[in-house]
Amino acid sequence: MNMETEKLDSTDLNILRAMQQNARLTTKELAQIVHLSTTPVFERLKRLERQGYIKKYIALLDANKLNRGFTVFCNIKITRISHNVAQSFVDLVRDLPEVTECYNISGNFDYLLKVQVPDMRTYRDFLLNTLGKFDNISAVESIFVMDEIKTDYGLQI
Numbered sequence: 001m002n003m004e005t006e007k008l009d010s011t012d013l014n015i016l017r018a019m020q021q022n023a024r025l026t027t028k029e030l031a032q033i034v035h036l037s038t039t040p041v042f043e044r045l046k047r048l049e050r051q052g053y054i055k056k057y058i059a060l061l062d063a064n065k066l067n068r069g070f071t072v073f074c075n076i077k078i079t080r081i082s083h084n085v086a087q088s089f090v091d092l093v094r095d096l097p098e099v100t101e102c103y104n105i106s107g108n109f110d111y112l113l114k115v116q117v118p119d120m121r122t123y124r125d126f127l128l129n130t131l132g133k134f135d136n137i138s139a140v141e142s143i144f145v146m147d148e149i150k151t152d153y154g155l156q157i
Contacts, residue, residue, distance in 0.1 A: 008053070011036065013157055015044055016053060020154035023057045060153065068116040071148070072123055075109035076131070077139035085136045086110075092134055098126050109141065120144075 008016075014034045018025060025033070031041040048054050063069045078085055086104075093102045093113065101114035117123050123142070131137060 012044060012048065012053075015041065015048065016157055019045075019054065063116055067118045070117050070119050070123060071145040072115045072117070073143040073145070074113040074115050074127075074131075075105075075139075075141040075143070076111040076113060076137055077108065078110045079136045079138040081110065089134060089136065096126075096130060098122075098130070109139070 011034050015030060018030055018033045027038045027042045027045065030045070031038045034041060045054075063071070076089075078089060089111065090102075093099050093111070098115050098117050099113050100116050103112045104110065105112050115123065115126065117126060127140065127142070131140065
């Protein structure tokens with residue numbers, strides 16, 4: 001357990017667990033779950049937000065229903081690593097709606113992208129006409145998702 005987590009008591013952890021399961025809980029509902037009155041729960045929740053334990057609230061959407069269910073993990077190798085090249089790539093990726101996640105990784109590749117598009121044709125166009133315009137990419141490896149086995153966005157705390 002790191003120092004940040006040690007500052008949390010069992011009630012804080014229970015609040016975080018409950019919010020991971022359903023971020024739409026009202027303060028009253030959350031208070032019932034953690035066995036406190038609403039005022040201390042509200043104050044704890046605001047503190048957890050302020051301290052950065054809760055980064056944001058989102059709705060989990062169905063990619064297939066929104067015609068973005070073709071998922072590709074895309075490994076990217078940059079020709080040369082420098083601050084300017086890396087920053088240019090990061091700036092490019094942050095503005096691409098097809099890229100839902102991006103990680104700077106170690107190993108044979110420099111970045112791992114999660115790309116969600118309607119189909120193979122759209123991915124090919126994305127690869128050639130969007131990523132292909134970035135001069136400093138030396139290699140791309142595309143891994144196509146055939147089936148989603150486990151998607152758990154929560155943390156075990």
